[in-house]
Amino acid sequence: MAGRDLRALFSTNDRGLRAVEAFTNRQVQWELVAAALAEHLRQVTGPGFDVEDLECPRRNVMVFHGVGGIGKTTLSRKLEAALAGAGQRPAQWGEPAWSAERIYPVRIDLARSAGTSFEDVILTIRAVLAELGRPLPAFDIALRRYWEIQHPGESLEEYLRRGGLGARFGKAMPQQMQSALADIAQALLLPGTVGTAVGAVIGSLTGALRERRQTVRALAGCARLADLLEAEADLEALSFYPHLLAWELARLPANQRVMPVILLDTFEDVGDRTHRDLERLLQRLVWLMPNCFFVITGRSRLQWADPALHGQLDYTGPNAWPGLAAPAAVPAARAACPSHGHGRQILVGDFSPEDCDDHLARRLTRDGEPLISQAIRQVISDRSHGLPLYLDLSVMRFLEIRRTGRTPQPADFDHDFPALIARTLSDLTADERHVLRSVALLDAFDLDLATAAAGLTHQAPALRLIERPFVRENAFGLWPYHLHGLIRSTVRNADDQTDDRWTARDWQQAAQRTLTALGEQFRTRTGPSRTLLIGCLRQGLALARDFRLDLDWLADAAWAYVSDSVWEPLAPPARHDAEDGMVTAADALVELLATLARRQHEHRSLTASRLAAVARTQLLPADLHEMTLYYLAKAQRDLGDSAASRHGMQLVANGTGRLAPAARRGLAHLARLAGDFPTAHATAQTLGWQGRQHRVEGDICWPHGDMDRAAAAYATARDQAEQHNIAGERATSQTQRAFVLAFTDPETADDELHLADQLLTGLDLRATTLTTKIAAVIRDAGALSSLEPVRLLRTEISDAGLTAAEAALELALCFHHAVQDDHAKINAAICRLRTLTRGGDYTYYADIAHYMAALPLPEPSATRWLTSEGAVRSAWRGLVQARQEYLRTGG
Incomplete structure (x- = not known):
């Protein structure tokens, strides 16, 4: 359903182009x-409807x-x-x-541009009803009286013609009104000359109505007609005349009754x-x-x-x-x-992407084919957020580019239109426009945040603004309100030509106010509100980065973010005019935290590369620089680069920063990876809760085959994490507990794995999640019906770049083959283990595999155990024999 698009038609010399006003389906409406x-x-x-009932809803x-x-x-x-x-x-x-x-x-x-008055509204409705072909005397006589008093000497017919109503609805209405006046004069037996005088007719009619004369019995049924005729004929009285019109419509014969549908736009x-x-x-x-x-x-x-x-x-x-x-x-x-x-x-609502494409495809055509290419339509649809006005403006831009002799390209439509700002701001007060620009800096906001961002002392403008249709509400969001996506993008990015447009300095000050307001919400949060922390960080990081603001409270928020090891995605959208590289501390902090979150979903080599780039900038303050070095060292350890990891951990451990205990734990891990258990154990005793001492002790106990002590240590670590409300540490310790119990008690391990899965819900801990899958392999060792899931798990671990998990999976397979007494397969698994550990870390895994299968070591071990090598051999062989017995007896 479309009409001619005259603007487009007069924007080109191309007579083969067909321009139509495409109306995209609004079927639901x-x-x-x-x-x-x-x-x-x-x-x-x-039967119960009464048009004169003025009280019913x-x-x-x-x-x-x-x-x-x-x-x-x-x-x-x-x-x-x-x-x-x-x-x-x-x-x-x-x-x-x-x-x-x-x-x-x-x-x-x-x-306003149409200049429609209330008189025009009333006359338009009556003009439409002229199509009934009959007078509506109760209304017509009242309107005629009003007109002659308020417009003396002005012909109603001429007024209708001048306003366009005469051409639209013809001359029937004035004729019907004159006919109604004549009929009433005749009914009242008034002289012909008097019948042309409205005042005389009105006076006689009012008296007749009051006296309930038989001659006016038809109009006497309108109980309020006499009151309206006696009232002063001004605009206030005119606004009550629609009652007479409704009454006249209600008394039409059933076969002539109509329903006016009045659309007020x-x-x-x-x-x-x-x-x-x-x-x-x-x-x-x-x-x-x-x-x-x-x-x-x-x-x-x-x-x-x-x-x-x-x-x-x-x-x-x-x-x-x-x-x-x-x-x-x-x-x-x-x-x-x-x-x-x-x-x-x-x-x-906004158009769907399909509707946007359909609209653009039909707006401009030649020989029945869309003139705007599919690639350009895609860009416009994506940028429009479903707003039809944006589509129309883009069509005009398409024709404008063609007029220059150049073929439009998709890149030409990654564009904001200042006209959208004028349309959005046109009916807002000055304070509302100020709040609108301020909240355009935010993904989401509440009344307090909007008021503070605008620098106002009263909430009324923000309260009025949130009632506007371009402010959307999500009652379940942390901050319930957000701007329509296209409106927000345009207000922030388009060239604002309005009289009260903001300068760059205005935007900078608003960004600082908004960052401060977010900081207040972060600092005054009650309890460990993770949702508020993430919300403040996401919005605050974007503001600090885009406007080159000081980090302020963002540094404390960054530490709060890493403390739980949950790793929600944090990276704000890229800047529209993003520069290459990192320039400010905010740039570096965005990259640091985004990398820490992404490391759960990408190869550790990418993580190490990005963290190294952040460290090289030297943009971050000392404590956050240490955070970068620490997590870089962790990534290097995961990649098997122990020398680089040890160097980084030592740098952080030598300091007195917040991560010094964690770095000492990292050094303990590195000693354990190298098979130096005495050093690892001695270091563990100095760690305390901050260094996660009990988890480190568990990591040391289980390679010795001492699963009971390891499980107890992990349980203590889990409980301490619960007391300190550290969700990531709690899930990691529980997962390690399930891992070691999988060697000794499959049924208990099943329960412990179930708890680990529960504790991992909502967390983004890739390595820990992989550990649960390895633990499941160990739990089922000796009874695995197929190794295909293991092969898939091996691929998943390899894609993550986690050397430790790869070695742990091969050790789990060695346990399975040892339980089955399959020496050929265990020897193959040992070969894979030696390949994985040739860098020097986890070489004792190959020793353990030999112990499991009661095989002699091909050469003396370089591992420094806490106990004798014989005790370790005996412990691991005992675990294999216990599992064999478990399977023989059916558990």
Whole structure:
């Protein structure tokens, strides 16, 4: 369903180009209107309906609201056309449940540019009803009186012609009004010359109504007609005349009865929260015509159901307007009938990507084929966030580029349009515009954050702003409000040509205020709120990076982030104008924390490379530089580069920073990896809780085959982590406990693995998760039906670049083959182990594999055990024999 797009047509000399106003399907909105209108028709034709009942709730209005440029006016026009007849209705919209002959649609544009007055609204509605071909005497006589008093000497017919209504609806209305006046004069037996004088007719008619004369019995049924005729004929009285129009419609013969559907568009231009004069008149119109149906389109929800407006408007509160107070109907839900229990205020949603592409493909064509290529359509659709206005502006940009003689390319449409800012800001107050620009710096916000970011001392502007349709709400979010994606991008990035546009300094100051406000929320959080920490970090890092701000509270937040070892994704979106490399401390901190989170999903060599790049910049303060060195050393250890890891750990351990205990633990690990257990054990005794002493002791005990002591140490480490509320450490210690118990007691190990899985829920610990899978292999050793899962696990570990996990998996396989007494396979596994450990770390794993299978060592071991080598051999062989016995006896 499309008309000629004249702007596009006059933007090119290409006569072969076909430019149309493509109307992308709004089927859901049509279904809501159709269902509501069908319900309204049933209500007004029911036996209990009384058009003169001024107290019953009104259900005769539906509101479509949404951000500027979303397509509300287009929807209003298409609804008018569709209601006028089947020939104007898209086939996919479906058949309505009523006869088109009964519906009289009329659309009235309330935009300031249209200059529509309340008089024009009343005259337009009456002009539409002229198609009935008969006078509506109660209304017509009152309107004629009003007109002659308020417009002396001005012909109504000439006024209608000048305003365009005469051409649109013909001359029938003035003729019908004159006919009504003549009929009443005749009924009252007035002289012909007097019959042309409205005042004389009105006076006689009012007297006749008061005396209930038989000659005016038809009009006497309108109980309030005499009162309206006696009232001063001013604008206030005119606003009550719709009651007479509704009464006349209600008394039409059944075979002539019609349903006017009045579409009031651009309702946001009616007024504001302070000046509601026109809104009051229009609300009175809707209330006094309960047998008509109104479809209102505008940027904001109607507030008529708000009791706080009592006194500003005549009819307010949820009892008066139940449909406006009920929860909004959700377009995507394709609700059936939004009747008594459903909301009648519907947010007009963005186009889907498919609708965007369809719209662009049909806007400009040549020989039936889309002129805009699919690649360009894709870029425009992605940038538009589904906003139709952006699509239209992009079409005009496409034609503008073609006029230069150049073929448009996809890169030409990675573009913001300043026109969107003007449309968005047009009906906002100065304070609201200030808040809007401030919150454009944020992914999400609440009232406090918006107010602080704007530097205001009162929340009222922010409170008004969040009611705008371009502010979306997620009631379950940490901060419930966020700007429409395209509006936010445009406000931040487009060339703002408005009178109160911000300078670069204004943006810088707003960013600093916003960062400070986020810091206040971070510092005043109650308890270890991980969600608030991550939210503050994500938004704060982006601000500090984009505006080159000092780190301030972000340093403390970074330490809080790493302390739990949870590793949620943190990297903010890339800057639109990102420079190569890291320039500020904020750049380096973003890269550091993003790398620490990404390391759970990429090869450790990439992690090491990125951390080394951060360290080389020397941009971070000393404590955060040590954090970089520590995690770089951990990545190097995972890659088997023990020399580099030991150097980094020693640098951090020599200092007095927060990670010195962790670095000493790292040195203990490195000693253990090298097979120097006495050094590892001695170092462990100095670690305490901060250095995770008990977990390190467990790591030392289990290679000696002392699984009971190892399990007890891991349990203590887990419990300590629970006491300190360190989720990552708790899950890691529990996983290690399950790992060692898998060698001794498969049934207990199964329970411990289940607990480990629970503790890992919501955490992003790749190495620890892989350990649970290795533990499952050990638990099932001797009874594995297939080694295919092991092969898949080996690939997964290799992709992660975790040498320790690769060696641990091969050790688990050695245990399985030893239990099965399969010497050929255990020898193959030992060969793989020796290949993995040829760098010097974990060489004792090959020794343990020999001990499991009761095989002699090919050469003396270089491992320095805490006990005798014989004791270690005996312990591991005993574990194999115990598992064999377990399998023979069925557990």
